Amino acid sequence: MLEDAFVTRKLIAGNWKMNGSLEANEALLRAVLAGLPAEPAADVAVCVPAPYLAQVQALCQGGPVAWGAQDVSAHERGAFTGEVSAAMLRDFGCRYVIVGHSERRQYHGETDEVVAAKAQRALAAGITPIVCVGETEAQRDAGETELVVKRQLAAVIHALGHCVGEIVVAYEPVWAIGTGRTATPEQAQAVHAVLRAQLRAAVAGQRRVRILYGGSMNAGNAAALLAQPDIDGGLIGGASLKADEFLRIVAAAG
Structure with missing residues (x-):
């Protein structure tokens, strides 16, 4: 298939969630940076709480770790306090x-349309x-996984049009986030294949869109998950707060 000619490097992105302090962040990032080669075999990033962006920028500038945020406003500017x-x-x-x-969708009522905006x-x-897309345990038990993730992604495809080829997608089964439960490699691959087909139909002829797995990936299960043909990396929660474990996941992606 044409898209296969555009396979890109895997991406391992840490999601610190609402964790961190100036002291802890510096220790964590210095350990990660010290443990990475100058040119890692996979792309590496950390998504951090907004108050720490300046600190992370200063520590990571010019190095192999990119950085990002955990949320952004749907508005360009104006009277939107907070x-x-x-x-x-x-x-x-x-x-x-x-x-x-899913935590933004669940606790802040974000709709598919807000996410697309x-x-x-x-x-x-x-x-x-x-x-991020993903189904709850009840939705999986009801056989609605494919319906849910395709609906969530469809809103973004509709809003972005041909620009959807520039995004990264993360499949995060809600029932596996922060629970210690993880989809089996086969379960994760099945959903990634569905998302791949949906994206291929929307961005035919463009580069492969990276689809990450994000349900409690850790150093113990990363290699098996990352070996799946449609899993292009990981969005890492708790394990991204431990330098040694995060580094082992990055190594598994190489």
Whole structure:
């Protein structure tokens, strides 16, 4: 297939969630940077709480670790107290921003349309959105996994049109986030294949869109998951807060 000619390097992106401190961040990043070769075999990034973007930018500037944010406003600017715009993230050199994480959808009521608007804002500012999709345990048990993830991704495809080829997608089964449960490599691959087909139909002839797996990937299961043909990396939660474990995941992606 034409798309296979455009396979890209794997991406391992840490999602620190609402964790960190100035002291802990510096220790973690210095350990990660010290443990990485100058040119890792996979792309590496960390998505951090907004107050720490300046610190992470200073520590990672010029090195092999890119950085990003965990959310972005759907609005360009204005009277939206507490929101952070894409332009502001760009000022801090962000390469990536997570949009549509299940915790944002669940706790902040973000709809598919809001997630798509955030992806638009990110791309307009030159930032790559990592668009999260995933089903709950109840939806999986009801046989609705494919329906749910395709609906979530379809909203972004509709909003972005041909620009959807510039995003990263992360499949995060909600039932596996922060629970210690992980989809089997076969379960994860099945959903990634569905998303791949949907993306291929939308961006035919363009480069391969990276699809990450993000449900409790860790040093113990990373190699098996990353060996699947449609898994292009990982969006790493808890394991990204431990330098040695994060480095082992990066090594597994090489």
